[in-house]
Amino acid sequence: MSNEDNKKVILKVYRTNYNKDDSPHYDKFEVPVKRWTTVLDALLHVKSYSDSSVGIRYSCRMASCGSCGMKINGRPSLACYTKISELKDDVVVCEPLPNFPRIRDLVSDFSQFFSHHKNMKPFIQNDKVSLDIDDKHDLVEFEQTHEDVDKYLQFSYCIRCGLCYSACPTVATDPKFPGPQALSQAYRYEADSRDDSKKTRFNIIDERHGIWRCHFAGSCSVVCPKGVDPALGIQLLKGHMLGLSKNNKKLSNLRTKNKE
Amino acid sequence: MGTVSNNKENNNINSGREGVRGWLNPTRYGWERVSYWLQRLTGLFLLVYFVGHVYETSSITNGIDAWNSMLELTQTIGGHIFLILVIGTSTFHTVNGIRLIFTESGKGLGKPGRPDYPYNPSSLNYIQKSGIWVALLLACIAMLYGGMVLFGEGG
Missing domain, CATH: 1.10.1060.10 (Alpha-helical ferredoxin)
Known part of the structure; x- marks a missing residue:
């Protein structure tokens, strides 16, 4: 098993819930990644094994529906279309899309x-x-x-x-x-x-x-x-x-x- | 009182709008965004210069002494550096502005077509990038020449 197969990154996820007056903060999660792991895969891993309450919107997982847009490492991107290996960073910061009203965590109002x-x-x-x-x-x-x-x-x-x-x-x-x-x-x-x-x-x-x-x-x-x-x-x-x-x-x- | 201001802060964050921070950060979007940022900053700088210039030249109405004392301000090292910045910003703003006049009229952008992966946008082509680099290069040359004149012999 190569080192690449054991790689882990820190996923820093923006968290807030405006309905509950929850002040914005970031939660950190350690996620195992492969060469082909996308940011959406990593977020779904977090929902499955760490914190099921992380709010994200997604559907097709193949850049066709346009649901999973978010700010990834400072740039608006589709989570399903962004491979973590291509970000070349050990920390991946996920924030809601700028210029959209925020609903909860990474979900924005369109x-x-x-x-x-x-x-x-x-x-x-x-x-x-x-x-x-x-x-x-x-x-x-x-x-x-x-x-x-x-x-x-x-x-x-x-x-x-x-x-x-x-x-x-x-x-x-x-x-x-x-x-x-x-x-x-x-x-x-x-x-x-x-x-x-x-x-x-x-x-x-x-x-x-x-x-x-x-x-x-x-x-x-x-x-x-x-x-x-x-x-x-x-x-x-x-x-x-x-x-x-x-x-x-x-x-x-x-x-x-x-x-x- | 504290609660009210916190709510206000929350409303701003909730709207998600970046505001002026949105255009103040030129990174992560390529050279066209840097050029957009520089065009605005140089525009603001030249507006400040224009107001100052009108104030400076209007001092002549107060007599020759007032005019001479105002002129002395530009003969200092700080005054020279300020004038060099005026030369650089006006050159960049003019050259880049000419590029933008063509661009915003739909010239030099390429034609719409069937996009293929990796989807290189035709509007951000080499013509636009060359235009930005030429504007930056000419601004540097103009600043260098201005510096040589101002700080050279008799400057």
């Missing part, structure tokens, strides 16, 4: 974050198609080329984990700022050739606490675990709004039943 996302009207809006369809025969398809899809696909990979929101220095000081996630979703629909509600979304984001408060710190793109690159979407959106960058968007045609 209400405001989701509310910013909903404000962007994150769905296809097109005058040619009604949003209220009762009969499935009234459903329609749009024609899109691969190039059309490439313009927005990257931004549709967002899993709403909130890491970009917690890394953003503007969100840190302005709660009304929609944040990188919501703004990149505004670009996702702006770039989508099926969507024609450009004006509606521009009106939402072109205000005092809106898109112009982003000053390209790029931290959102650094921490994104899915390669969404919110900073890119936001800057491209600014360019479109200023009329400085080309937007060769041509609205998609509806696929007619005759063509099928």
